[in-house]
Amino acid sequence: MLTLDSTKSAAEYPPDGRGKRAVVLVSGGMDSAVVLAIARARGFEAYALSVRYGQRHSAELDAAARHAASLGAVAHKLVDVDLRSIGGSALTADIAVPETPGEGIPITYVPARNTIMLSLALGWAEVLGARDLFCGVNAVDYSGYPDCRPEFIAAFERLANLATQAGVEEGGIRVHAPLIAMGKAAIVTEGLRLGVDFAKTVSCYQADAEGRACGRCDACRLRAEGFAKAGVSDPTRYAPG
Numbered sequence: 001m002l003t004l005d006s007t008k009s010a011a012e013y014p015p016d017g018r019g020k021r022a023v024v025l026v027s028g029g030m031d032s033a034v035v036l037a038i039a040r041a042r043g044f045e046a047y048a049l050s051v052r053y054g055q056r057h058s059a060e061l062d063a064a065a066r067h068a069a070s071l072g073a074v075a076h077k078l079v080d081v082d083l084r085s086i087g088g089s090a091l092t093a094d095i096a097v098p099e100t101p102g103e104g105i106p107i108t109y110v111p112a113r114n115t116i117m118l119s120l121a122l123g124w125a126e127v128l129g130a131r132d133l134f135c136g137v138n139a140v141d142y143s144g145y146p147d148c149r150p151e152f153i154a155a156f157e158r159l160a161n162l163a164t165q166a167g168v169e170e171g172g173i174r175v176h177a178p179l180i181a182m183g184k185a186a187i188v189t190e191g192l193r194l195g196v197d198f199a200k201t202v203s204c205y206q207a208d209a210e211g212r213a214c215g216r217c218d219a220c221r222l223r224a225e226g227f228a229k230a231g232v233s234d235p236t237r238y239a240p241g
Contacts (some may be wrong), residue, residue, distance in 0.1 A: 001059040003104070009223075010148065014053070014149070016042055016043070017039065017042040017043040017044030017045075017132065018042075018043035018044075019045075019129075020043070020044055020045065020123075020130070020131070020132060021044065021045045021047060021074075021125075021128050021129060021130035021132070022039050022044040022045070022046055022047065022130055022132035022133065022134055022176075023046075023047045023049055023121040023124050023125045023128065023130050023132070023133050023134070023203070024036045024039050024044075024047065024048050024049065024052075024073070024121075024133075024134040025049055025050075025117055025118070025121055025123075025133075025134065025135045025136065026042065026048040026049065026050050026064045026067055026068055026073075026076070027050065027051075027060055027064060027065065028050070028059070028060030028061055028062070028063030028064035028135070028186065028201065028202045028241050029060060029063075029136070029201055029202060029203040029219075030188075030191065030198055030201040030223060030226075031136035031137075031138055031187060031194075032064070032135075032136040033063075033066070033071065033191065033196045033198075033200075033201050034136065034179065034187055034190055034191040034194065034196055035135065035136040035176075035178060036048060036067055036068070036071045037071050037133050037191065037194035037195065037196050038071065038132045038136070038190070038194065039132075039176070040071055040072050040073075040194075041194055044075045044132060044134075045072075045074050046066070046072065046074060046134075047073065047074055047075050047076075047077070047078040047124065047128060047130065048067070048068035048073040048075070048077070048120050049076075049077050049079065049117075049120060049124060050064040050065075050068075050076065050077070050078050050079070051061045051078075051079050051080075051084040051116070051120060052066065052078060052079070052080045052081070052083055052115050053080075053081045053082070053084075053092065053110070053116070053117075054081075054082055054083045054084025054085070054092045055091050055092065056091055056092075056097075056206055057206070057207050057208070058209075059202045059207045059208070059209060059210065059211035060202040060207065060211075062202075063130045063200055063201055063202040063211060064076070064078075065078075066200050067196075067201070068199075070094060070132065070197065071154045071195075071196070077119050077124065081116060081120070083110060083111075083116070084133075087112070088110075088111050089107060089108060089109060089110040089111065089235065090106075090107045090108045090205070091108055091110050091205060092110055093126055095107055096218070097205045097206050097214075097217050098218065099214075099216040099217055101166065101218070101221070102195050104144070105144050105145065105146065106143050106144065106218060107141075108143060108205055108217070108219075109145050109146075112147075113147065114135070114137065114145075114147035114148065114152070115147060115156070116144075117135070118133060118135060118156050118160075118175070121133045121135070121232070121233065122160050122164065122173065125166070125173070126164055126165065126166050131166060131170070131171060131172065131173055131174060132173075132174045132176060133160075133173065133175045133176065133228050134175075134176045134177075135153075135175070135176070135177055136179055137149075137152075137153060137179070137239050138179045138180055138182065138184075138187070139181065139212060140181060140182060140183045140184075141184040141222050141225070141226060142222070143218045143219075143222075148178055148180075150177070150181075153175055153177045153180065156175055157173065157174070157175040160173040160175065161173050163179045171178055176220075181196055183226070183229070184222055184223065184225060184226025184227075184229070184230075185225075185226050185229035185230040186226075186230075187226060188226050188227055188230040188232055189230050189232075192232065198227075198235050198236075199235035199236075199237070203219045203220065203223045203236075204217060204219055204220050205217040205218070205220075207239075208239050210237075211237065212238055213236050213237065213238050213239065214238075214239060215236075215238045215239075220236075223236060224236070
């Protein structure tokens with residue numbers, strides 16, 4: 001039942017979520033803001049979930065709270081998980097964030113992050129009686145993280161339906177990844193169509209306390225290229241220097 005139907009714009013989707021609850025992972029970045037808007041456009045009652053996992057800055061979580069409010073989430077929950085105690089990533093340890101493209105999976109990959117976040121979303125969904133999860137993973141214009149691929153999302157949906165009461169007795173769980181086959185330019189276009197204020201999103205791996213971007217990391221590069229390809233003025237706020 002995996003939902004990877006990302007070749008259409010949200011305007012073309014039927015309101016299949018009308019009267020249904022969904023848990024939407026919201027990080028504060030551009031992709032998750034668009035996913036929240038898509039879930040709302042489909043008629044879902046969206047419950048936004050963000051995770052404070054020990055990332056370098058809290059600006060993205062402040063942005064997540066703004067998106068949850070402005071895009072019509074019913075509630076916004078912030079869960080703490082200490083991935084900094086594990087380390088192994090430039091986002092959760094004292095490792096420099098790369099500022100030039102490299103080969104292979106970059107050091108900004110956070111081990112098991114999406115597995116953990118989707119598991120938290122799954123748990124909250126069971127409590128809420130929700131049967132739909134939304135996440136903003138993307139496998140086109142992305143850094144090459146293994147937990148952003150369609151294979152991972154499909155595997156997690158299988159796990160969700162094997163490991164939960166909702167999956168075994170109550171009709172099953174659906175994992176929606178509507179952006180997974182979209183490039184950043186298409187995501188920008190879709191977000192603008194749905195009223196997402198990209199100026200309030202924070203994508204940078206090393207944003208400052210005000211949410212201003214570095215302009216050099218992978219996330220900043222992909223974001224800037226997306227706006228350029230979409231022919232849209234980039235509203236990103238950059239830190240001085």
